[in-house]
Amino acid sequence: MRPEDDFDAYVAARWPRLVRSAVLLGCAPADAEDLVQATLERCLVKWSRVRAADDRDAYVHRILVNTLVSARRRRWWGERPTADLPEPPDHRASDATLAVDLADAVLRALDRLPSEQRTAVVLRYYAQLSERQMADALGVAPGTVKSRLSRALRSLGADTDLADLRGAR
């Protein structure tokens, strides 16, 4: 298989998952597609290195996270944390509305996490990377990955919006 074909097959298989990972990492949907496109461009430039990596997904996610961090650094002043969040979801609404609210509440719960914990949660529980893969992707020790996940799970366990949702599901 030619490298280009290999790359195209990889992109076709992973594109939706990578875009959704980017959304869960905090990108607006349109920005998420741009971010993943930029990530894949970088991967294609050094595809031989990506192919040779022990774990291709970990490598690509590393580039994804680094690209996101770089993009945020360039536009850091465009994002402002706020103490007052919009109206909480109304759980008496219809099922369709509930579905949208669920996604919204999950994203807002993730918003409340520190960025490194959020990244850890998304890579572990959505992108399904192992802790070893995450350590490679994030360039940190496996123990650091464990502690970030542990703290994130504790914070999310205390999140009342998520508790309501878990009751409603």
Next chain:
Amino acid sequence: MTRQLPESDLVALLEDAGGRRRVGPAPLAAVHHGARHRRRRRAAATGLAAAGALAAVVALGLLPTPEPRGHDVPAPAGTTHSTPTATLTSGSDPLTPPAPRRPRASVPILKDRTEAEARERLAQSGLEARIVTRHEPCRPADTVVDHRPGAARPAPADRVVTVVVSDATSGTGDCPQGVASQHDHELVAAVHRWASGQQGTAPWAPVVRVALAETDTRWDLPERTARDRARWPRAPGGGDLLAGLAAPDARYRVDVGAARTCAGTPGYLSDSDSETRYLRVSPAGPLGSCLEWWAVDLEVGAVGQIDAVTVHRGEW
């Protein structure tokens, strides 16, 4: 004590939240096009870096000079003949060329490269990296911040170069007030290149507000006018509004938010909650008097475009 969220619950919630997002088809053609563009830029950057490194090496006199050939310069017996690179002492055989010395490697340029790229470049020079990580709020993660010895310096005897790399959490926080990020420096460098007539332009907003501080003199420049250096307004009296940045070798400093003045008076250009980023460009070196001082304040909007330029000239 707070209970952890069960992992299975979190997986289900993330799947529900992420899986409901509609995602369009992968833009393969655009990705290939973008990658070609990146390759071209990398090739150009590599060429420039190589040329710069070569120039630095030549300037520092680190290129090995050809050894003198004994039969060209026979040393008279009992005398010493010195050349810039070799000394033939009496008693040595002037007809036998000295053994060629192994050229000492110099350290390549590593700044702003990733750790992997830095290791690769060092390996190409027969050197090894000793990585030290450091948190850098204003630099992207996994980027070489500094290295010892510096670029074009002779490699150490043990052939190990200490490389300082920004850690994985770098670049995620707001830069402290007053500290310019790499992006700020790049933006100001672009303005300087444009203002000194070297090349390119700067990311001007659709309308750029230009003002001369301490006066009522103001202009609103459409982007097309702003891009054209020759069409910039002149100061009252005919002087170049951006004279401080007009020299290609102008030395300047960049401060963020801090209204540093000639006398070093502290102050702030804006409150830290503003979405506009305020950069002050002012002379880096010592001045004969504060009358020679100047500053150019750039207001950079949320999308990275320069919305306004305020020029300060002299200080009493």
